[in-house]
Amino acid sequence: MKFQQVQELWEINPNQFLGLFSPPGQKEHQLFAAICGAAVRGKTDLVRISSQELEKESGLKSDELSAMLVQLEKKGVARRIKESR
Numbered sequence: 001m002k003f004q005q006v007q008e009l010w011e012i013n014p015n016q017f018l019g020l021f022s023p024p025g026q027k028e029h030q031l032f033a034a035i036c037g038a039a040v041r042g043k044t045d046l047v048r049i050s051s052q053e054l055e056k057e058s059g060l061k062s063d064e065l066s067a068m069l070v071q072l073e074k075k076g077v078a079r080r081i082k083e084s085r
Contacts, residue, residue: 008051008080009049009051009082010048010050010051010078011078011081012047012049012077012078013046013077014032014036014039014047016076018032020071027064031060031065033057034053034058035047035049035054038053038057051065051069
């Protein structure tokens with residue numbers, strides 16, 4: 001039996017990120033650093049990145065990261081583009 005892993009692709013605007021968390025904590029800073037790193041590497045303000053890449057780069061656990069991404073999506077800072085298998 002094979003398990004299929006779902007990969008979420010997100011579009012995130014780092015310019016609006018930290019203003020949503022007052023005050024931002026350690027987890028928020030870890031995620032922000034990963035998003036900014038992706039923005040610098042991609043030379044773009046709007047980051048497209050998978051949740052797996054964010055998990056790896058930020059060091060956050062999957063459930064913590066998911067909760068933060070959903071919160072960002074509700075605030076209009078992030079958008080789930082697709083889920084691939």
